[in-house]
Amino acid sequence: LQKLIHLLQATDDPLIQEQALITLSNSAAFSVNQDIIRNLDGLSVIGGMLSDHVPKVKEKALNALNNLSMNIKNQEKIQVYIEQVCRNVESAPLNSDLQLAGLRLLTNMSVTNDYHQKMINSIPCFLRLLSEGTERTQIQVLKVLVNLSANPAMTRHLLRAQV
Secondary structure, three states, X not given: OHHHHHHHHHOOOHHHHHXXXXXXXXXXXXXXXXXXXXXXXXXXXXXXXXXXXXXXHHHHHHHHHHHHOOOHXXXXXXXXXXXXXXHHHHHOOOOXXXXXXXXXXXXXXXXXXHHHHHHHHHHHHHHXXXXXXXXXXXXXXXXXXXXXXXXXXXXXXXXXXXX
């Protein structure tokens, strides 16, 4: 895991980055690896890939963070990327794998009320995706909206959103 994280930092080759992110994502299916990746500062390395100009690299980074977000301590570190993930969802091509990967991460990050405030500005986007997206996109958006709607503090924001 340490070598993969160092490889991500050392290379600019998108194909190598994608493969390293896929491997880290698969490794994150095991809770012990989630802790190891966090302790090796892997979350910030993977989070840094969200700014990459290659959509596939961003998508693989989102998938890795999604798997890593199943851990509360990891969520505390990942939450700093929520607004960037929301921007990626908004700017991604409609119904793209990149958009879906971002929505899946937002679904996990919105299971608790802790980070809902960071998603408020994206509510209009979520509602637009609900009306314009394919069934797969709609289902992912609905999961985020259901999680947000479970928080009474979000009611006003959900009802006042301009669509």
